[in-house]
Amino acid sequence: MPMQSHAEYLRSQALAVMRAELSEVIDQRTIGQERYVTAIKSLTLSRRESVTEPCACVVEPSLVVVVQGAKQLLVGDHAYAYDIDHFMITSLDIPASSQVLQASPDKPLLGLVLKLDVGLIAELISQARLPSPGKCTAEASVGLGTISLALLEPCFRLLALLNTPADIPVLAPLIEREIHYKLLKSDLAARLWQIAAMGGQRQRIARAIDLLKANYAEPLHMADLAAHVQMSTSSLHHYFRQLTAKSPLQYQKWLRLREARRLMLNEGMDAAGAAFRVGYESPSQFSREYGRLFGAPPKRDIESLRQTGEVGTVA
Template structure:
């Protein structure tokens, strides 16, 4: 199964293996022309839809396979591994990622016209939803707007609101209610993640972070790991290592300078942890990446 109309729009807007931003700010297209093993990525709260082909998202040791019948939904900023399962040059894996607006979801819930979901979501920030016609139709209209650039500022916000409304009527509604509910454990973990993203280079004191989000240390550890498959310390380490990789690749920093800039006090510890995450020491990894784009 595929969605030929969506696939055609995305294929025409992309080439090779790439992620491409669109004129609609929260909307990104992706295209992959071959199967590929899992690669490290950070996924924002979003829905990810494959119009043709199939992908699998790994969160910790758990894999989520999504294809034209099922969309992936994430409600937190999560370190993950993305795997291309079904793709070829003749029939590339193409799809879209649409960043979710949590404030919009909260506003729609506050209106009171949507009944609460009949069942609670599992304690996970990732799920697979069924792509229904009610959700597919506004997504198709959103993509059609790319051919009417002058209409995007007026009509895109209306269609995005409709998409969020449909998500709150989908089989993933409970997951979204859980994350936007004021005072919920999921919302407190989301606040902890926001703090870590803004302060990853600072020393992490778990008791202080727990106090910031009004949780006990043990409760923060439990729910953080449940939702992200990581401890807060592992999450901070992931952020530091990926930012260091970006600095070495894009700003030509050497490994020691990058290590100090992201908060490491020991270059040797940085090198060990970098090799463990990326499979190669920092210098060899960056040299390999640069050689690929020459």
């Protein structure tokens, strides 16, 4: 066997072993539940035992790793498929749909989501004096990278801390720092440099999103939103759509409908009450737009969610 191919074989074997170990840990932690919130604040585990249709979800700035199965994230007209060979990073709170492509009861989809710390990325770039990976031409808020042993190993050590909760406050931040550093050494380094760059359009859009999230029930005035983030109205609309696949008005509508869904599902509010709470003046308009987003009228959708327990998640 040639030396290069032998080295590749050893790397693939090591990756397979690490994936198997991660799969075992996540499998044991998630039995009977699709989403497991761990004692590490930034870390969530997930499990799905069947393929699904696209399900509306919220995507925070995160690293998403799948160790068994396959999934895709739909943002606007773009589909980002990720599996055991590819990890995903997202850099903004974006509206999307998540779809399980490969899963079964015997071999469920298993994965983890780690929230990204953009400030930590910028700090590591500065402190480590990493060479610039070159310009990233992509403007989307989602990127796919190649899984490596260097990335999976600290992920495994982070999960291992769940067995020793007393160690989490001291060791978890160190391992999370290592994971961020390994991402800066991955094939998505240029994308991460772009995310961490200060003063760019991405930061302005992120501030616009924060303002919309804080005031989703209030009428939207584009001129005020543009002034808040120091952009022209046309530039705000252009970059907002480019990075989130939605206009600011569509994004606000998405926020309103998701909050209304939460109010009905978790607080027992009826559709009309939820509609008024999130800023709608017309219950009929609310019902139409709710059905377009979630695929069913409010009452039927909530009944289905209560029966299945299904919620939108990323991993």
